[in-house]
Amino acid sequence: MPQPKLYTFADALSWGEDSRTELLYGTPMLMAPPTRAHQKACGALFAQLYQYLQGKKCEVYPAPFAVRPFAQAGDTPEGTDTMVEPDITVVCDPDKLDDLGCKGAPDLVIEVLSPSTERHDRFVKFNLYERAGVREYWLVNPQGKTVQSFVLEEGRYTAHGFAVAGEQMPVSVLAGCVLDLPQAFEE
Numbered sequence: 001m002p003q004p005k006l007y008t009f010a011d012a013l014s015w016g017e018d019s020r021t022e023l024l025y026g027t028p029m030l031m032a033p034p035t036r037a038h039q040k041a042c043g044a045l046f047a048q049l050y051q052y053l054q055g056k057k058c059e060v061y062p063a064p065f066a067v068r069p070f071a072q073a074g075d076t077p078e079g080t081d082t083m084v085e086p087d088i089t090v091v092c093d094p095d096k097l098d099d100l101g102c103k104g105a106p107d108l109v110i111e112v113l114s115p116s117t118e119r120h121d122r123f124v125k126f127n128l129y130e131r132a133g134v135r136e137y138w139l140v141n142p143q144g145k146t147v148q149s150f151v152l153e154e155g156r157y158t159a160h161g162f163a164v165a166g167e168q169m170p171v172s173v174l175a176g177c178v179l180d181l182p183q184a185f186e187e
Contacts, residue, residue, distance in 0.1 A: 009077040031117070034114055
């Protein structure tokens, strides 16, 4: 049987900036355009994180932002088979940042669920981020107006927080950072 072609980050770079494709272990995953509720949640959470991080060493990036969670210093695009574009990425180690995005596990990843991505974000990306060592992972549900947070402890994610639209949610990996959720959800 012929083997399916496995792709690398170098291939993904050749697909152009308009391509909404992630790469999981060499397999391209096409992404549907996000909904308005998705974009509102992303924008509101990103704005709050951006404001909080002004003058601090950590940096926040909105999608599209290429994260190669398993890449290490010296790895090339040709040798990298996994690249994801989280909705929001916070990186506190400047050595992980390069012109192409983030090389290694970010400190915080926020994924805003869409009907077409919910299962993927809850299972596939959950396991991928856990395995890569992302210190904190948030799942934001615009339809249910909820946020779940998971913190990496001894190599495994543990449920850390749960909040609904009218509440605030602390960011564990950013001391003193608390996000207002009412801004993230449509009224």
